[in-house]
Amino acid sequence: MEPLESGEPRVLATEEALAFIAEIRKDHPDVLFHQSGGCCDGSSPMCYPANEYLIGAGDVKLGEIGGVPVYISASQFETWKHTQLIIDVVPGRGGMFSLDNGRERRFLTRSRLFAGGEVCAIPSRQ
Template sequence: MKKSRVEITPKAANIVTQMIAQHGELIFHQSGGCCDGSSPMLLPKDDFYLDESDILLNIIASIPFYMNIDQYHYWKHTHLTVDIIEGRGSSFSVEIPLGLRFIIHSRLLTEEENTYFNNLEKATLGID
């Protein structure tokens, strides 16, 4: 089974599918504390500027999931699951008008996952 740092619940994936149909190409970006705390934001691809400080953690529900490298250092020991709940967030995320918001559930990586991702980072990102 392929290891992943980020996954998505079926309920959240369903909303993503609806948002793709409505807005076209989208990205997830894990907020670094601005706006709505540290909620994942689902944004039109062309409305968000990605640069070399943003890293791709996974593709979930056909959407790339990015996080700023500085934020990543705080979260690197966790597995993230994107979910959706009722409630209004205060971000620019495209699901907000539906009265919904994406949230993150996190857990610590297992020892096996931690070793796997540490080795992967060294090989691909040069991160220790």
């Protein structure tokens, strides 16, 4: 994970999300997340086979959850840089191209603002 100087990770997952990731990885062992910026699938965290998604030069790696890397576009990171993302699971259909689609559960991003004493580290670009 990419921790803040205070030790807080930029991204984490609920126990339900970690269990769902493990379930998906039984079918697709090597996956990654990219925080969607909108359009067709809203702002959902999208789960892709790692070999089918090209990480762009402008993407920022926020950290890892359940051994899976999580990325966000640089422009979206600028908006959310003071926010910790928490990947959760809720009932419903996943994003059209996301591996949670068709499983009657979907990933959802929750968030919290970092407190004043939490100094943000710059995550790596990948």
